[in-house]
Amino acid sequence: MKEKEMERPKVIIADDHEIVIDGIKSMLGTHPGFEIVGQALNGQEVLSLLMNKPNFCDVIIADVSMPVMTGIDLCRKVKQDYSAIKVLILSMYSSPAVVRDCIHAEADGYVLKNAGKEVLIEALQAVCNHGTYYSEEIIPILAQQASKESRKKEHQTLLSKRELEVLTLIVEEYTSEEIASKLFISKKTVDNHRASILDKTSSKSTIGLIKFALVNGLLHEG
Numbered sequence: 001m002k003e004k005e006m007e008r009p010k011v012i013i014a015d016d017h018e019i020v021i022d023g024i025k026s027m028l029g030t031h032p033g034f035e036i037v038g039q040a041l042n043g044q045e046v047l048s049l050l051m052n053k054p055n056f057c058d059v060i061i062a063d064v065s066m067p068v069m070t071g072i073d074l075c076r077k078v079k080q081d082y083s084a085i086k087v088l089i090l091s092m093y094s095s096p097a098v099v100r101d102c103i104h105a106e107a108d109g110y111v112l113k114n115a116g117k118e119v120l121i122e123a124l125q126a127v128c129n130h131g132t133y134y135s136e137e138i139i140p141i142l143a144q145q146a147s148k149e150s151r152k153k154e155h156q157t158l159l160s161k162r163e164l165e166v167l168t169l170i171v172e173e174y175t176s177e178e179i180a181s182k183l184f185i186s187k188k189t190v191d192n193h194r195a196s197i198l199d200k201t202s203s204k205s206t207i208g209l210i211k212f213a214l215v216n217g218l219l220h221e222g
Contacts, residue, residue: 043069
């Protein structure tokens with residue numbers, strides 16, 4: 001039993017409204033999959049918690065707008081100094097500029113505050129399993145913004161037509177199995193395409209691929 005508890009992802013909640021922290025603690029407190037190990041009212045307080053205990057947590061739930069240090073600035077710092085820690089942004093904002101800043105900061109996920117308990121847990125499970133989670137409302141917003149700002153750059157020629165198809169589905173959060181099914185190819189072929197795309201775009205993760213797609217105007221309105 002104790003060994004099982006040790007395996008539970010450890011969570012820090014950062015929000016400048018204690019009522020929000022209490023709400024998240026209430027949602028997660030009865031869930032056996034997570035352990036809440038700390039809370040903070042701003043990003044700087046989170047860094048203070050991590051300073052002497054770098055293995056103190058596995059994932060940070062952070063609000064975008066906090067005094068002293070915002071969630072986006074916290075994310076940048078965490079990714080720089082504690083790269084193994086996942087960051088899930090929880091925000092009331094769905095504007096393209098804010099979401100884009102979070103992606104550039106390499107946030108592992110972005111959930112709107114009007115989402116329910118099931119969505120929050122799904123997002124936490126996704127990022128803790130080395131995936132990403134962006135609320136379904138977010139990708140269309142990004143796609144629309146990218147379409148307006150699209151510039152046909154030479155980077156696009158780096159990828160084959162099939163690789164562009166695979167990249168689009170990766171950005172839309174499809175798994176390798178789902179991509180294989182949609183494109184009528186094997187999972188191994190999908191994984192080979194994914195590895196090739198990562199190499200060609202000099203990306204290290206799915207977040208890197210999303211950044212590449214956004215910056216190079218590869219997101220299209222559905």
